[in-house]
Amino acid sequence: MGVVKTKRMPRAVREQQMLDAAVRIFGQRGYMAASMDDIAELAGVSKPLVYLYLNSKDDLFSAVIRREAAALTEAVREAVRLDQPADRRLWDGLLAFFTHTAQHPDAWSVLHLHARTHGERFAAEVTEMRRDIVTFVTRLVAVAAREAHGNPALADEEVAGLAEALVGAAESLATWANATEGVTARQTAATLMNFAWSGLGNLMSGNRWTPSTARP
Amino acid sequence: MGVVKTKRMPRAVREQQMLDAAVRIFGQRGYMAASMDDIAELAGVSKPLVYLYLNSKDDLFSAVIRREAAALTEAVREAVRLDQPADRRLWDGLLAFFTHTAQHPDAWSVLHLHARTHGERFAAEVTEMRRDIVTFVTRLVAVAAREAHGNPALADEEVAGLAEALVGAAESLATWANATEGVTARQTAATLMNFAWSGLGNLMSGNRWTPSTARP
Amino acid sequence: MGVVKTKRMPRAVREQQMLDAAVRIFGQRGYMAASMDDIAELAGVSKPLVYLYLNSKDDLFSAVIRREAAALTEAVREAVRLDQPADRRLWDGLLAFFTHTAQHPDAWSVLHLHARTHGERFAAEVTEMRRDIVTFVTRLVAVAAREAHGNPALADEEVAGLAEALVGAAESLATWANATEGVTARQTAATLMNFAWSGLGNLMSGNRWTPSTARP
Amino acid sequence: MGVVKTKRMPRAVREQQMLDAAVRIFGQRGYMAASMDDIAELAGVSKPLVYLYLNSKDDLFSAVIRREAAALTEAVREAVRLDQPADRRLWDGLLAFFTHTAQHPDAWSVLHLHARTHGERFAAEVTEMRRDIVTFVTRLVAVAAREAHGNPALADEEVAGLAEALVGAAESLATWANATEGVTARQTAATLMNFAWSGLGNLMSGNRWTPSTARP
DNA sequence: TATGAATGAGCGTTCATTCAT
DNA sequence: TATGAATGAACGCTCATTCAT
Numbered sequence: 001m002g003v004v005k006t007k008r009m010p011r012a013v014r015e016q017q018m019l020d021a022a023v024r025i026f027g028q029r030g031y032m033a034a035s036m037d038d039i040a041e042l043a044g045v046s047k048p049l050v051y052l053y054l055n056s057k058d059d060l061f062s063a064v065i066r067r068e069a070a071a072l073t074e075a076v077r078e079a080v081r082l083d084q085p086a087d088r089r090l091w092d093g094l095l096a097f098f099t100h101t102a103q104h105p106d107a108w109s110v111l112h113l114h115a116r117t118h119g120e121r122f123a124a125e126v127t128e129m130r131r132d133i134v135t136f137v138t139r140l141v142a143v144a145a146r147e148a149h150g151n152p153a154l155a156d157e158e159v160a161g162l163a164e165a166l167v168g169a170a171e172s173l174a175t176w177a178n179a180t181e182g183v184t185a186r187q188t189a190a191t192l193m194n195f196a197w198s199g200l201g202n203l204m205s206g207n208r209w210t211p212s213t214a215r216p
Numbered sequence: 217m218g219v220v221k222t223k224r225m226p227r228a229v230r231e232q233q234m235l236d237a238a239v240r241i242f243g244q245r246g247y248m249a250a251s252m253d254d255i256a257e258l259a260g261v262s263k264p265l266v267y268l269y270l271n272s273k274d275d276l277f278s279a280v281i282r283r284e285a286a287a288l289t290e291a292v293r294e295a296v297r298l299d300q301p302a303d304r305r306l307w308d309g310l311l312a313f314f315t316h317t318a319q320h321p322d323a324w325s326v327l328h329l330h331a332r333t334h335g336e337r338f339a340a341e342v343t344e345m346r347r348d349i350v351t352f353v354t355r356l357v358a359v360a361a362r363e364a365h366g367n368p369a370l371a372d373e374e375v376a377g378l379a380e381a382l383v384g385a386a387e388s389l390a391t392w393a394n395a396t397e398g399v400t401a402r403q404t405a406a407t408l409m410n411f412a413w414s415g416l417g418n419l420m421s422g423n424r425w426t427p428s429t430a431r432p
Numbered sequence: 433m434g435v436v437k438t439k440r441m442p443r444a445v446r447e448q449q450m451l452d453a454a455v456r457i458f459g460q461r462g463y464m465a466a467s468m469d470d471i472a473e474l475a476g477v478s479k480p481l482v483y484l485y486l487n488s489k490d491d492l493f494s495a496v497i498r499r500e501a502a503a504l505t506e507a508v509r510e511a512v513r514l515d516q517p518a519d520r521r522l523w524d525g526l527l528a529f530f531t532h533t534a535q536h537p538d539a540w541s542v543l544h545l546h547a548r549t550h551g552e553r554f555a556a557e558v559t560e561m562r563r564d565i566v567t568f569v570t571r572l573v574a575v576a577a578r579e580a581h582g583n584p585a586l587a588d589e590e591v592a593g594l595a596e597a598l599v600g601a602a603e604s605l606a607t608w609a610n611a612t613e614g615v616t617a618r619q620t621a622a623t624l625m626n627f628a629w630s631g632l633g634n635l636m637s638g639n640r641w642t643p644s645t646a647r648p
Numbered sequence: 649m650g651v652v653k654t655k656r657m658p659r660a661v662r663e664q665q666m667l668d669a670a671v672r673i674f675g676q677r678g679y680m681a682a683s684m685d686d687i688a689e690l691a692g693v694s695k696p697l698v699y700l701y702l703n704s705k706d707d708l709f710s711a712v713i714r715r716e717a718a719a720l721t722e723a724v725r726e727a728v729r730l731d732q733p734a735d736r737r738l739w740d741g742l743l744a745f746f747t748h749t750a751q752h753p754d755a756w757s758v759l760h761l762h763a764r765t766h767g768e769r770f771a772a773e774v775t776e777m778r779r780d781i782v783t784f785v786t787r788l789v790a791v792a793a794r795e796a797h798g799n800p801a802l803a804d805e806e807v808a809g810l811a812e813a814l815v816g817a818a819e820s821l822a823t824w825a826n827a828t829e830g831v832t833a834r835q836t837a838a839t840l841m842n843f844a845w846s847g848l849g850n851l852m853s854g855n856r857w858t859p860s861t862a863r864p
Numbered sequence: 865t866a867t868g869a870a871t872g873a874g875c876g877t878t879c880a881t882t883c884a885t
Numbered sequence: 886t887a888t889g890a891a892t893g894a895a896c897g898c899t900c901a902t903t904c905a906t
Contacts, residue, residue: 223890223891224889224890224891226890227890230890261891261892262892262893263892264891264892265890265891268890268891
């Protein structure tokens with residue numbers, strides 16, 4: 001089990017092996033339940049080496065978060081082509097997102113569940129990544145408003161709220177998809193895209209629901 | 217700090233105090249990081265008494281989940297009046313949901329974050345509650361399709377997917393609202409209702425987006 | 433399970449119920465592993481009552497030892513008739529002993545295993561009983577020497593050693609018999625009587641083995 | 649008190665130190681009353697190291713039993729010379745047995761008292777050793793019957809019963825000798841040998857006692 | 865570059881015992 | 886006569902972390 005025990009690797013390689021092991025253990029057990037012993041064993045090295053390279057459990061967790069957050073944003077960014085219309089860009093982004101989270105469930109577990117569950121410091125690190133993505137989606141939505149519906153009059157706060165809801169829904173769906181057998185990334189992306197695009201479209205046309213329209 | 221130390225309470229009262237303390241500690245620290253010592257201290261009793269009444273950390277966590285899940289579903293159920301039209305019922309439900317989660321952030325933390333993160337047994341207990349709510353929303357959406365749009369032709373699976381997305385979005389938003397200063401339950405409910413109702417409306421009219429409509 | 437819960441018994445009766453329960457629990461689990469909770473529950477009373485009547489775990493254990501030691505010596509004493517010849521008295525004593533230990537295995541467990549295993553105080557209490565029995569047997573052996581073999585010349589220390597060996601063998605056999613299926617008290621008594629009487633007889637005739645008789 | 653604190657020993661050495669300490673603590677207090685803290689302190693190491701090497705209290709106890717059982721059987725086996733006549737072999741075995749139990753009273757306490765008192769698993773481990781010895785003695789008795797008395801006609805079951813009684817008496821005497829001041833191993837062995845050899849001799853000559861021979 | 869040896873501190877759990885009624 | 890409520894003290898065990906090489 002774990003990495004085959006190989007001696008005398010260069011530091012950079014060893015570090016990646018340790019991070020790989022850490023992602024798996026943290027992702028499956030959470031921060032507190034993960035033990036440095038297990039991580040070291042899975043990485044195929046002795047515990048002192050882990051401390052030598054990664055300093056402490058906190059720092060190790062932090063390094064995992066940063067590496068995986070970067071990988072996820074990178075995957076989404078690479079998938080989106082700027083010469084495409086807004087709806088296509090949204091679709092490509094969603095598909096890349098769900099594909100990545102499906103291929104790296106432990107990493108997604110760390111980012112979405114465990115990092116936000118254990119202490120301000122780690123939550124902050126994820127929040128940063130999240131802000132990147134929300135900003136990206138926000139722009140997309142704003143552009144989409146003009147491009148697809150010719151209606152620039154969506155208030156900024158409203159755009160922010162919508163982006164937040166969209167991202168939140170995506171996060172929820174990613175976790176749900178990983179926990180559910182037989183759901184492909186494509187299907188998940190389609191479900192959300194369909195829902196979102198329709199909602200947006202309707203909003204753009206000024207067709208909205210408010211409590212006051214309900215009969216008391 | 218914590219509850220004022222009061223001696224010789226009847227068992228039922230003490231148990232509730234313990235559960236109150238447990239909700240706070242579990243909600244803020246998670247299952248693993250919560251210590252029975254801290255819970256006992258916050259409850260104003262000695263640790264052995266906690267064990268005498270609640271048996272074990274697992275059982276205590278389980279009791280917390282069951283109590284808070286019941287409270288949340290009850291809050292939503294009470295808010296919804298059957299003699300109202302579907303849209304109004306959805307709105308009332310959402311408002312009650314976000315109000316409750318805002319007023320009991322630790323309880324929501326336990327239910328949404330920690331219970332699902334720590335072990336099958338607890339996840340199962342939350343899943344049960346969730347199924348109740350998803351079923352409730354599913355019916356609402358189906359009824360809404362007929363009532364508001366005169367279009368009964370929404371496929372069952374599609375309804376289920378929509379309900380899942382809706383509930384997932386609601387859960388995400390609840391957590392986000394609790395973590396964000398100055399967001400009221402009413403605002404959160406409005407954002408989601410607006411988004412959802414518009415999306416649904418559009419879907420009912422057969423207006424949907426699929427990847428194939430995008431230019432390759 | 434345990435004693436049927438009956439309220440308001442006279443003290444003497446309650447005490448016996450508690451001692452009964454204590455014998456079972458102590459006998460089956462040993463002093464340390466026995467819990468006052470279990471004893472109180474088996475006795476059908478609340479824990480404070482046990483403390484009210486028996487003071488402490490130590491005192492309870494002590495009371496058990498004294499009661500059971502008295503019962504055992506009494507059983508042996510009653511079986512032996514002074515108007516019988518020595519060999520018959522030995523036989524009757526052995527039979528009574530093995531019968532009693534077989535009928536009260538938990539009591540025997542307490543006396544032979546647990547009391548001598550846990551602390552000077554309790555060991556001393558058993559030792560007292562043991563001394564009674566050893567003295568009794570010693571006299572028997574001395575008398576037997578005269579009666580059956582007409583040889584009074586067995587040294588006192590030798591008689592003591594033999595009695596010790598005889599009692600030790602009896603104790604060992606009692607425990608062994610209780611742990612072995614299908615062995616009756618009568619059989620056990622016969623085995624030992626046979627062995628002992630033969631050995632004694634031979635000794636009386638001056639037929640003994642010493643290391644010096646062995647070839648170096 | 650305890651072993652002088654020496655740092656950085658190889659594992660094998662430390663393990664023996666821990667077992668030494670465990671024998672003393674278990675032997676003097678019994679399994680339940682022995683605390684891992686005390687054992688660690690007596691061994692001159694911290695508690696985690698004991699767990700690192702010996703896994704658990706149960707495993708530690710088990711290791712102690714196995715080591716001491718092996719040592720005892722080895723001591724007896726080494727003392728017995730096959731080129732000696734049966735009576736001499738029995739004497740040598742007894743002497744070695746009582747010498748070893750006198751020199752390692754705590755070990756004997758563990759084997760005879762505590763291991764058989766605490767749980768099936770440990771009892772089984774001792775029973776195995778005991779069976780070895782009983783078998784050894786059984787053969788000796790059978791051979792002795794032929795060699796010394798020219799009477800091969802002792803029934804198998806009878807031989808087994810005698811061996812059991814002999815071993816039981818030896819065990820009892822070992823414990824008694826350790827608890828009694830001023831008794832040497834040689835004296836103890838002589839007492840038993842004398843008793844046993846005489847008894848055997850008499851039995852071989854067909855001279856036995858049965859209840860029916862007693863006057864009613 | 866790499867590790868065997870070692871520990872301080874804490875956690876979940878239990879138990880004998882007492883208080884107030 | 887009898888008990889529900891409550892706790893101080895310990896115990897088995899684990900873990901993040903360091904030292905010496």
